[in-house]
Amino acid sequence: MIDNKVNSDNKWKGFKDFIVFNKVKEDEAVTSLYLKASDGSKLPEFIAGQFIAIRLRNEDNTLTKPRQYTLSMKSNGEFYRVSVKREEKGFLSKKLCDEIKIGDTLEITVPIGKFILKDNGKPLVLIGGGIGVTPMLTMAYDAISSGRKIHLIYSIPNSKNHSFKEEIERLCENNNFKSNVFYTRPNETDALRKDFYIKGRMSKEWMIDNLPKDGDFYFCGPVPFMKDVYHNLISMGIEKEYVNFEMFESGEDITKE
Ligand SMILES: Cc1cc2nc3c(=O)[nH]c(=O)nc-3n(C[C@H](O)[C@H](O)[C@H](O)COP(=O)(O)OP(=O)(O)OC[C@H]3O[C@@H](n4cnc5c(N)ncnc54)[C@H](O)[C@@H]3O)c2cc1C
Structure with a gap:
């Protein structure tokens, strides 16, 4: 049964620190990043189809422009997974695929987006x-x-x-x-x-x-x-x-x- 109400427990405003705890190469160009809240808190549920925005803190403490990444694994309260296609001429996708390591920190928003599954029972x-x-x-x-x-x-x-x-x-x-x-x-x-x-x-x-x-x-x-x-x-x-x-x-x- 699809529940179209997002559990608002543990929601945050703006961006929050998350740690990359696993990184999996899915194919030649796509890498999945598994993310857990740095403070260990449970994660708000999301609706299938929603995305998060991700940004990185640069060494000089400035922030990158955020990019959106759809959540690619079922909502589970413990972690989020995003799967990023490396764009040869892209900025953030290349950093996420090539440079970000397990243990690194990213900043993310809560899951958002209106491209969600309707529960109408149709095929x-x-x-x-x-x-x-x-x-x-x-x-x-x-x-x-x-x-x-x-x-x-x-x-x-x-x-x-x-x-x-x-x-x-x-x-x-x-x-x-x-x-x-x-x-x-x-x-x-x-x-x-x-x-x-x-x-x-x-x-x-x-x-x-x-x-x-x-x-x-x-x-x-x-x-x-x-x-x-x-x-x-x-x-x-x-x-x-x-x-x-x-x-x-x-x-x-x-x-x-
Ligand atoms: C709602 C939503 C969900 C998304 N979900 C996903 C997802 O699940 N997975 C995913 O991989 N992406 C997803 N995207 C796309 C993602 O947000 C980024 O746009 C993508 O990763 C490219 O970001 P970038 O910083 O690498 O590229 P940018 O630097 O922002 O460049 C954007 C595009 O321009 C091209 N480009 C940049 N510079 C040049 C240049 N000099 N010459 C020619 N071309 C150039 C790049 O190849 C790239 O395709 C989603 C986007 C939206 C809006």
Whole structure:
């Protein structure tokens, strides 16, 4: 059952110190950071799909500009997990992936955001392109115990970018959960294991044949991917009320042709 009320216990205002207690490389570019409150306090619950803002204190005591990172593991009261894609020309993502070590301190806000799962019982379709899979993971974890049908679609270039593979395979052990992975540019070794993925981009024809018409759709990913998904869903006749998305990059209106 999804509880859309956030437990406000232990909430704080502004930023609070958190310690990185684990760091896991998920694939070539994505690293997960596991964060605990420095003062050992319990954490406020969050709603699947929400994010935190993170900033770092520089050596000269100045602060970096905050960036947002979606929580990528089910709310548990003890720790938060964020999964950061290293942007070659980015500032904070590179620092978080390359420089931050276990034991280091980050400053974070409480979880916020309106891209959250609606508890309407409809078949749930979660579509993640690349790092846009992070909100889909928490939504899947949240919805799995509700018995609601869940279909996770994950589009990535190839196995080198295949984060959370084992985690998603474990989710597939639930009868109400299924997953399809698209490799848009499989490499040579992937070709030997092609039963594990669908080659190419998710086409409108595939969506028509494989996705429920009465579903509730959530998606996130690179802008061109999101534009395709949005316009395909609308042309399939899905009502806008059931077309939910989050932008990781600002500036483009994906609803415009
Ligand atoms: C609600 C929300 C949730 C998010 N969740 C996640 C998440 O779960 N995981 C995640 O990895 N990200 C997430 N993001 C994106 C994240 O907040 C950052 O925008 C991202 O990590 C890039 O930050 P940065 O400091 O590394 O890049 P910035 O320095 O802010 O640069 C922004 C972009 O510009 C490009 N750029 C910078 N300088 C140049 C240059 N000179 N030439 C060309 N390009 C350049 C960078 O490649 C980068 O893509 C989320 C964003 C939002 C709004």
